[in-house]
Amino acid sequence: MINSRLSVAIHILSLLAAYPHERLTSEFIAQSVNTNPVVVRRISGLLRKKGLIHTRPGTAGAVIARPPDSIRLLDIYEAVFSDNALFSVHENPNPNCPVGKRIQETLDDTFVRVEEAMKTELANQSLQDITEHLFS
Amino acid sequence: MINSRLSVAIHILSLLAAYPHERLTSEFIAQSVNTNPVVVRRISGLLRKKGLIHTRPGTAGAVIARPPDSIRLLDIYEAVFSDNALFSVHENPNPNCPVGKRIQETLDDTFVRVEEAMKTELANQSLQDITEHLFS
DNA sequence: CCACCTTGTAACAAAAACAGTTACATTTTA
DNA sequence: TAAAATGTAACTGTTTTTGTTACAAGGTGG
Numbered sequence: 001m002i003n004s005r006l007s008v009a010i011h012i013l014s015l016l017a018a019y020p021h022e023r024l025t026s027e028f029i030a031q032s033v034n035t036n037p038v039v040v041r042r043i044s045g046l047l048r049k050k051g052l053i054h055t056r057p058g059t060a061g062a063v064i065a066r067p068p069d070s071i072r073l074l075d076i077y078e079a080v081f082s083d084n085a086l087f088s089v090h091e092n093p094n095p096n097c098p099v100g101k102r103i104q105e106t107l108d109d110t111f112v113r114v115e116e117a118m119k120t121e122l123a124n125q126s127l128q129d130i131t132e133h134l135f136s
Numbered sequence: 137m138i139n140s141r142l143s144v145a146i147h148i149l150s151l152l153a154a155y156p157h158e159r160l161t162s163e164f165i166a167q168s169v170n171t172n173p174v175v176v177r178r179i180s181g182l183l184r185k186k187g188l189i190h191t192r193p194g195t196a197g198a199v200i201a202r203p204p205d206s207i208r209l210l211d212i213y214e215a216v217f218s219d220n221a222l223f224s225v226h227e228n229p230n231p232n233c234p235v236g237k238r239i240q241e242t243l244d245d246t247f248v249r250v251e252e253a254m255k256t257e258l259a260n261q262s263l264q265d266i267t268e269h270l271f272s
Numbered sequence: 273c274c275a276c277c278t279t280g281t282a283a284c285a286a287a288a289a290c291a292g293t294t295a296c297a298t299t300t301t302a
Numbered sequence: 303t304a305a306a307a308t309g310t311a312a313c314t315g316t317t318t319t320t321g322t323t324a325c326a327a328g329g330t331g332g
Contacts, residue, residue, distance in 0.1 A: 001318095002138060003290060004224040007243055011226065014235045025307070032233040033226060036292050041308065057308045058299030073246070088140040090147065090169060097168040099150050099270060106269045107143055110209070110261060117257035121250045133242045134235060137289090139319060161278070172321050177280065193279045194328030279328075289318070299308075 005080040008033055009043050010130060013076065016053060016064035017131050023061020043080060050079035068128040077122050086115040141216040144169055145179050146266060149212065152189060152200035153267050159197020179216060186215035204264035213258050222251040 011033050015024055026037040026044065033040065044062055047053045052071060055062045089107045093100035147169050151160055162173040162180065169176065180198055183189045188207060191198045225243045229236035 001220050002223045004226040005290095006223055007225045007239075010243060010246075011229065011235065011239050014239065015233075018235060027307085032230045032236045034228045034230055034236070035226070037307095038294085038310090039292065041310085045309070055308070056299080057297095058301080058306085060300085060307050062308095073250075084137050087138045087142055089143045090140040090171070092170045093147065094168045094170055097151075099147065099154060100168045100170070102270050103143075103147050103150065106266055107146060109269065110146075110266065113261070114209075114254055114257045118250055118254040121253035125246060125249070130242055130246065133245065134238050141319090163278085173278095174281090174323090175321065177278095181280070191279070192328080194277085194330080196278050196329085198279095273332100275330105275332095277328105277330080279326105281324100281326090283322100283324080285320100285322075287318100287320075290316080291314100292316095293312100293314075295310100295312085297309090297311105300306090302303100302305085 005043060006077055008035070008039070009047060009076050009080045010073070010127070012040060012043060012047065012062075013052065013064065013068075013071065013127055014131055014134060016062060017068040017127055018135070020064055023059075023063055025061050029062070046079045046082075047076070050075060052076065052079060068131055069126050071127040072123045073125045073127070073130075074119050074122040076127070077119070085111065086118065087111045141179060142213055144171070144175070145183060145212050145216045146209070146263070148176060148179060148183065148198075149188065149200065149204075149207065149263055150267055150270060152198060153204040153263055154271070156200055159195075159199055161197050165198070182215045183212070186211060188212065188215060204267055205262050207263040208259045209261045209263070209266075210255055210258040212263070213255070221247065222254065223247045 012029055015029055015032055026040040029040045030037040044053060044055055048055050052065055052075060053062050054065050089104050093103050095101050148165055151165055151168055162176040166173040166176045180189060180191055184191050188201055189198050190201050225240050229239050231237050
């Protein structure tokens with residue numbers, strides 16, 4: 001089971017999308033998510049690096065940087081997981097075994113295809129789809 | 137990043153598929169995977185419950201139970217992850233916030249669709265595809 | 273039939289991953 | 303210039319994952 005960073009990131013962006021004209025502080029967002037403000041700032045930092053939100057040291061609050069219908073869930077996924085692979089492959093299989101020798105490259109190939117399928121679906125859904133569901 | 141149980145499970149089944157007429161012990165398999173025999177027996181137990189392999193207390197070795205082209209990677213995934221959701225959703229968001237109130241059900245919906253896309257691709261690939269790649 | 277080997281499983285241990293927290297330098301602004 | 307917020311490092315507690323020890327119970331071959 002994948003950790004909850006994507007879940008929290010979408011929560012943060014949903015708030016910013018719902019209040020596009022306000023600057024929401026990490027303290028305020030943390031109360032909605034029910035976590036610590038530092039956790040929010042950590043994930044906000046990843047979203048900022050990807051250009052999805054604007055924040056600045058010293059200036060209170062975050063603001064969404066792009067229209068919600070232009071933000072794909074894949075953008076958010078890539079922001080919070082960067083280049084992590086979806087599935088781990090076990091390390092150091094036995095190179096003297098015909099299976100062990102090639103299992104890693106084989107699984108890498110296979111798992112990349114699975115990951116691509118997942119990412120395609122993440123690309124099909126936008127932040128606006130989320131907010132529409134939230135407020136309908 | 138998801139743990140390596142699927143990776144190890146596919147390794148085990150690849151060995152059994154490669155040697156369908158031999159009974160491979162957990163000790164032998166563990167040496168190919170490079171882990172402890174108990175780890176192999178734990179995962180083998182999950183594969184047995186799903187009817188993918190045959191093992192019996194007292195009798196040495198495991199044998200594959202179905203032709204490799206009939207075993208979808210989704211079967212293996214479901215064997216080792218049973219009913220785990222793909223993505224975690226953060227707990228106890230603030231019910232007094234319009235986003236917090238509905239974010240969980242919304243994300244549940246969304247993440248189920250993503251999971252379905254991933255499972256569809258896992259269903260498209262068989263154990264035989266893996267062994268063909270291994271031995272080509 | 274009995275010594276030997278294996279599986280299945282529980283219990284424990286070590287290591288890694290996660291989430292939460294404290295602390296504080298830096299930056300802005302009222 | 304005092305107050306307040308961000309960014310980030312460092313640390314802690316918890317949970318998950320993986321590895322290990324131990325052993326009962328089931329089969330096998332001599």
